[in-house]
Amino acid sequence: MRVMGVGGGAREHALAWKLSLSDHKPEIFWIAENRNPGIYKICKDNQGELRTGRTTDPKTIVRSARGWGVDMVVVGPEEPGFHGIPDALEKEGIHCIGASQELSIIERSKADLRRLQWENNLPGRLLFRTFKYAREASDFIRKNIDTQPWLQNIVIKPARQSGGKGVKLIEDRLAYLHDDKERFKEAYFDSLQESMAAYSDIEDKILVEEKAWGPEYSLQCFTDGKTVLGTPLVQDNKSAHEFDSGPETGGMGSISGPDMILPFVTREEYDKSLKIVEGIVEAIQKKTGRSYHGMVGGQMMLTENEGPTIIEMYSRLGDPEALNMLAMLKTDIIDVFQAIVERRLSKLKLEFTNEDAVVVKVVAPNGYPEKKDKAKGHPVQVFETNIKRNGCYLFWGNADLQENGEVVTGGSRLLALMAMDHTLPPASARIEKTVSSIQLTDGWGLYHRTDIGSEQLLAKRHDSAERVRRLYKYREEQGTLGRRMEWVPKVGKVDPSQLLLKEMRGPEKA
């Protein structure tokens, strides 16, 4: 059997690793933008090869898949999906594990995801508005902030995935800092409008969402379109530095286990989260008429208004969350993929270890994420025996294997170290012992987060979960879960959900 993978990050290295452990002994081929040293070696050891090329170009991918004569393609990152790689492969009769272009809209367009939730009355949603122009966004907020207090605490996002544009969290609770927050917010609207001007294919440029607080977690799932199978919950950590400070990154490390749930999430919340993801898969299939086969994930948060809530959707596995899940997966991954292809996931016995907790920590060069140009091109040295001795695993990320055998940094997240143990803190400690095994030989610095998986950070997560759980449970008991209610002097009762629905219906009539 021949399998081909697409993508060159730590998530793809982990997929290749898992494929190499399959009893089906597949020959492993790969296409990535960088020569990922880990994937390169696995391909070589498994009668395949790694070729570099544009992973978003359907022609390149189809040509290679045909040339190699592969039976199945696994797509790792989101961008190839956005560019219709799975569609192109299937047109050629090649099985592909990955969401097709139309389905991947749940990740590509954050605004469409919210509309899908509100149109179909799906739980786990947040209030939102979309805008075409910066001016429109700031006017709307200025005009309505008194009657719709959710507009005080907002998240600003590009309405669709846009190169390098991040998320801004604005809490405008303190009247004496209102002008500061407003100035920052409006400047960001301007900047978004400018950078989104290039995309003429969509109406929405700016997305404004209700800002929620609470512990976050990812629920990654396999689906064949009929069945959605949940995998163990994983928590990623998006801030660059200790205790959730510093700029936003792609993810600095993740924890999972030792069971299907995390220590601060309940079984009931897991079940609800799975229902929410199922609801999205069902709704997007209905809307597009396409069948979803591949991976799907909810980036969730426990919130006071909704309980389990979708922050964003993945149309693929998370990076680095995939590492946790794949490490815990006991079922042969080829069996899982074949069940997806043959649409018999409901018959598959999907098994995970319940003995080990998994900690993943990302190691990044200084300069990431703000000054990637400075973080790029530094030669890497790895003491592999030391990593093995401590029982850790290394997954290469944004690294490039040169012709001379040297590995250099690509400027983004360099690699991920993974360790398993009975509970999270000892696994975290194992990585701490190992991390000095990775160095840049030119003296440039590397960093990682020491706090991921530590007792201290777990206690903080637990505390946050307890507080938000008390709030949403109260709403559940009062029968007000999912409702937003305000009473505004001189205006009376205001229901921002109704106002949103009215606005969503409005333009359609006209």
Place this chain on the structure above:
Amino acid sequence: MPGLVGFYTFGEGRENWDASHFIHYGLSALQGRGQESVSLAVIGPGNALHTLGGKGGVEDFFEKNGTGIPKGFIGIGQTSSYVDDHLVHVKAPYELVLALDGKTDLHENRGEASKLFARQFSQLLHSEKEPLKATSMLINKIGGGYSFVALTHKQELISGRNPLGVKPLETGSVGFDIAVVASETCALDVMGIDHTGPVETGEVIMFTPEDIRGNAPAADAGNFCSYEYVYLARLDSKVNTLPVATVRNNIGRELAKAHPAKADVVIGVPETALPVANGYSQEAGLPQELGFVRTGENIRAALEPTQKERLVGVQLKLNPVKSAIEGKDVVLVDDSVVRGNTLHNTVLNLKRNGAHQVHVRIGSPTLISPCPYGVEIPPRDELVSSSLNEKELANNVGADSISFMTVDELQHAIGLPRQNLCMRCFENGGATR
């Protein structure tokens, strides 16, 4: 003693933040640590360091300077109990501005000691390639008890706490855009920043345009100032991860257990001793009454520089509520006794207004030595407890009895091991001046 704030921003649009405005509110919250002078330094576009300092309280400073307040997107500030206590600006070889709480042992005079520290800091940053390592070396080399924040011309904000860890320093962040260090967590709350934890003893945390870096903290837990819990820190702060409010309540309870009094009512001296009186009342089963109403702003009488200002402070602060004390035996709870003038005034005031017996209970041991780390505990000859015993002091202030906590009782109330608490001001053998 200064209160410190450091404000750092990341990411796209960081130039739109107004550091001075955030620092303003952070310093407002820290005025309990001093309100005689204010100064700040910011970096705006072009990496130029702008500084400004002045006399008086935080509100006055920002109002008076108005549009003259320098603008920038990262910065540091301090509010100090010392008149003319300003940031130290060293221009070469490595330009930096320093705000330091506490005292280094480089000089007898606190201000001079900070200047020398800043100069050595600048030298080391210049000669050592790695600034984190340089700072780490510096705090391990230079003794004393201090915390600091510094801003360099390279947009670096360096914060640290020397291995003795006498002085507090806390960190916080919000969203992906802002990180803050401040002397107390109350400043983070007021700035709308989530507390992330203390800067550990011997730890350096450094913010740069590329990253946040930290060294490994000292293995030893440090020697925390116990007077922070007794008097200095604000009630809504956490100091060394302990909530001040909880500790003050414990102090009151411990005081009631070890130093009971026969009385009808418990009255606290505003503001610091109110939660202590509350703990006393809860433990003793006696009602707590609010015995005084304050006029004007909250004045930290013990920190006022002159005798006259202190007296004005005390008198303005303490107008008795007569119905609460008339015909009653009173337990009067205060946090500490420095010169005894507040106490003298207060006890007399109670008796003149109809209180029968007045039993004074103090939520800390006798203050007998000045602070070697810069807290304005006056020289020994101004400390009433270094001359008078409890009986003499009671007679002097007109109380029917007076008792202080012992050092052991205070340590027990705080709940930290003895070796991790600095109690030099309550013991002989502290500094002499």
